[in-house]
Amino acid sequence: MNDLLTFRDKFNREINFYLDGKVKEFGQLDKEGVGLVKAIKELINYGGKKFRPALFYFAFRSYSSERLNDVFKMSFVFELFHTFALLHDDIIDKSDKRRGQPTIHKKYGQETAILAGDLALMFCDELFTIRKENQKLVNLYNQFKQETLLGEYLDTIKSGSTEKIMELKTTRYSFSKPIIIGLTLAEVANETVLKWEKLANDVGILFQIKDDYIGTFGDEKITGKPTSDFFEGKKSVLVDYFLERAGESEKNKFKNIFGKQSGENNFQWYRNKLIEKNVEKDVKELIQTEVEKQINLLMQNEVFANKSLTNLLIEILNVIKKF
Amino acid sequence: MNDLLTFRDKFNREINFYLDGKVKEFGQLDKEGVGLVKAIKELINYGGKKFRPALFYFAFRSYSSERLNDVFKMSFVFELFHTFALLHDDIIDKSDKRRGQPTIHKKYGQETAILAGDLALMFCDELFTIRKENQKLVNLYNQFKQETLLGEYLDTIKSGSTEKIMELKTTRYSFSKPIIIGLTLAEVANETVLKWEKLANDVGILFQIKDDYIGTFGDEKITGKPTSDFFEGKKSVLVDYFLERAGESEKNKFKNIFGKQSGENNFQWYRNKLIEKNVEKDVKELIQTEVEKQINLLMQNEVFANKSLTNLLIEILNVIKKF
Numbered sequence: 001m002n003d004l005l006t007f008r009d010k011f012n013r014e015i016n017f018y019l020d021g022k023v024k025e026f027g028q029l030d031k032e033g034v035g036l037v038k039a040i041k042e043l044i045n046y047g048g049k050k051f052r053p054a055l056f057y058f059a060f061r062s063y064s065s066e067r068l069n070d071v072f073k074m075s076f077v078f079e080l081f082h083t084f085a086l087l088h089d090d091i092i093d094k095s096d097k098r099r100g101q102p103t104i105h106k107k108y109g110q111e112t113a114i115l116a117g118d119l120a121l122m123f124c125d126e127l128f129t130i131r132k133e134n135q136k137l138v139n140l141y142n143q144f145k146q147e148t149l150l151g152e153y154l155d156t157i158k159s160g161s162t163e164k165i166m167e168l169k170t171t172r173y174s175f176s177k178p179i180i181i182g183l184t185l186a187e188v189a190n191e192t193v194l195k196w197e198k199l200a201n202d203v204g205i206l207f208q209i210k211d212d213y214i215g216t217f218g219d220e221k222i223t224g225k226p227t228s229d230f231f232e233g234k235k236s237v238l239v240d241y242f243l244e245r246a247g248e249s250e251k252n253k254f255k256n257i258f259g260k261q262s263g264e265n266n267f268q269w270y271r272n273k274l275i276e277k278n279v280e281k282d283v284k285e286l287i288q289t290e291v292e293k294q295i296n297l298l299m300q301n302e303v304f305a306n307k308s309l310t311n312l313l314i315e316i317l318n319v320i321k322k323f
Numbered sequence: 324m325n326d327l328l329t330f331r332d333k334f335n336r337e338i339n340f341y342l343d344g345k346v347k348e349f350g351q352l353d354k355e356g357v358g359l360v361k362a363i364k365e366l367i368n369y370g371g372k373k374f375r376p377a378l379f380y381f382a383f384r385s386y387s388s389e390r391l392n393d394v395f396k397m398s399f400v401f402e403l404f405h406t407f408a409l410l411h412d413d414i415i416d417k418s419d420k421r422r423g424q425p426t427i428h429k430k431y432g433q434e435t436a437i438l439a440g441d442l443a444l445m446f447c448d449e450l451f452t453i454r455k456e457n458q459k460l461v462n463l464y465n466q467f468k469q470e471t472l473l474g475e476y477l478d479t480i481k482s483g484s485t486e487k488i489m490e491l492k493t494t495r496y497s498f499s500k501p502i503i504i505g506l507t508l509a510e511v512a513n514e515t516v517l518k519w520e521k522l523a524n525d526v527g528i529l530f531q532i533k534d535d536y537i538g539t540f541g542d543e544k545i546t547g548k549p550t551s552d553f554f555e556g557k558k559s560v561l562v563d564y565f566l567e568r569a570g571e572s573e574k575n576k577f578k579n580i581f582g583k584q585s586g587e588n589n590f591q592w593y594r595n596k597l598i599e600k601n602v603e604k605d606v607k608e609l610i611q612t613e614v615e616k617q618i619n620l621l622m623q624n625e626v627f628a629n630k631s632l633t634n635l636l637i638e639i640l641n642v643i644k645k646f
Contacts, residue, residue: 026469026473029470029473029491030473030477030482030483030487032477032480032482032483033473033476033477033482033483035476035480036472036473036476084441088437088438088441091433091437092433092434092437092438110414110415111415111476111479111480112476112479112480114411114414114415114437115411115415115472115475115476115479117441118407118411118440118441118444118472119469119472121441121444121445122444122465122468122469122472125448125465125468126465126469129461132455132456133455133456138452142445142448142449145445146349146442146445146449147352149359149438149441149442149445150349150352150353150356150359152438153356153358153359153434153435153438154353154355154356156434156435156438157355157358157434157435159353159355160353160355160356164353168352
């Protein structure tokens with residue numbers, strides 16, 4: 001049984017239907033006005049696992065079956081917010097590729113990418129319509145948006161610890177917040193929400209560490225993600241481990257080449273050092289051990305038993321585990 | 324009596340108080356995290372007339388006195404949305420100056436300006452809290468945001484007629500929508516709203532024509548606005564009039580120099596042509612005649628009589644009239 005795949009097929013169909021409606025709406029205002037919606041649609045159709053909307057929807061469905069169609073449509077929020085974040089982050093990070101394809105700003109210019117990102121964010125707020133009288137839910141949603149942005153900002157100005165950026169920029173936004181918002185919408189009791197939150201954060205951190213691993217050791221052709229973290233100077237567990245294990249002269253060399261367009265040779269030197277010092281091996285083992293721990297927790301703890309969200313998380317954990 | 328000035332003083336005090344609260348909130352997440360809120364605050368304190376939030380607030384107050392403090396706070400939405408639009412537009416238009424000061428992207432980098440714009444937009448949605456169960460109101464708000472963005476996009480890709488861009492990008496966003504949203508919040512009858520809408524659109528067009536005039540003939544030191552419309556290739560009534568009155572060779576020359584960094588000499592040539600062909604004079608007269616017409620309408624029509632919004636609009640019209 002593959003819950004994510006089933007969800008994704010339906011999700012892709014329905015979000016395309018929604019965006020086609022938006023194309024029509026904008027086309028009625030001006031025939032050239034459809035460019036922004038089309039850019040959003042194109043990026044969404046580049047692919048992606050759509051696990052953020054799935055986490056929200058499965059979290060809700062694990063506890064409620066009310067208005068499922070509306071809640072499904074509300075799950076678009078999490079994909080559109082992700083699209084907004086990608087559009088602006090790719091400009092900021094000067095990324096040329098996304099999901100193996102040229103980034104929107106490379107293809108249509110920076111202006112279009114900025115405005116398409118803005119529009120995707122506006123679509124989120126237009127779609128976040130259910131139970132808006134629930135102040136707790138609305139607060140969570142505002143936190144979700146603003147904390148993600150703060151994480152991106154700290155990343156941009158190279159401030160804050162690796163853990164904090166990781167938590168703000170990825171863990172909360174990609175894992176815990178979609179889940180907590182789904183649970184809150186289903187009016188799940190607070191102590192249960194907290195248990196899911198703890199678990200979601202741990203899974204999110206593992207996802208991020210795997211992402212950092214791919215950003216350094218992945219094969220771009222296979223993963224579709226660029227291995228440019230080194231040149232961007234992205235903080236990660238790999239970097240932290242390396243700095244703990246490096247000698248003075250290695251640290252000095254690293255400082256001079258990290259976060260700059262310092263050439264493939266230097267990147268290769270860094271990768272070799274990570275292998276030589278067992279950073280690569282230890283990070284891989286860390287991921288695999290921790291994934292097993294989380295899967296066991298999901299299967300044994302009675303809070304999580306027999307929930308569709310549990311199956312989805314196990315599926316995602318199995319993807320994280322695969323090298 | 325100067326309603327706008329009184330409003331502006333209170334508004335500036337209270338929005339600074341609100342933003343200081345946001346600085347504190349972000350500072351608690353990370354001490355370096357305050358940079359984005361500070362950028363927003365800085366741009367707002369550069370100045371500006373704050374007539375957008377005033378139009379919303381006076382529209383509401385003309386028909387209701389319920390929850391005035393909450394409605395006042397909700398007026399921040401229109402200034403923060405304007406701030407969002409300025410932050411991103413200035414990047415897109417490559418503007419160096421705003422309100423006589425360096426633009427945020429010039430001062431703190433493009434990354435900060437993109438993210439600060441995103442955050443300002445998120446603040447809007449966080450502040451738009453009253454009567455969210457009123458679907459008509461929410462639809463108006465979503466339209467307000469998305470139409471403005473469409474206008475900016477059409478401007479960017481140099482598509483659409485001057486009138487359409489003007490209407491989407493400025494008239495609706497700066498005049499009619501803040502007023503209509505204020506009236507709808509006060510539950511004013513539809514036919515009355517339509518009368519205000521027509522008037523607001525006409526005032527908005529005059530405001531835009533005046534803005535275009537300043538963008539070509541203004542003294543940057545006095546107006547605080549750059550006279551760079553020519554180099555940006557901005558569509559305007561001035562351009563339309565010029566093209567109607569120019570000969571073939573003038574049109575050809577214009578095509579080669581408009582919308583390019585074609586040098587001060589060419590800009591001077593264009594300005595001289597506008598004077599020579601009476602475009603400058605006719606546009607000025609058009610503005611003054613039309614302003615008088617609108618003031619008379621406001622004073623004589625019983626829909627508008629004895630409303631605080633009427634006084635505010637007359638004040639704004641008098642500013643537009645002044646050369």
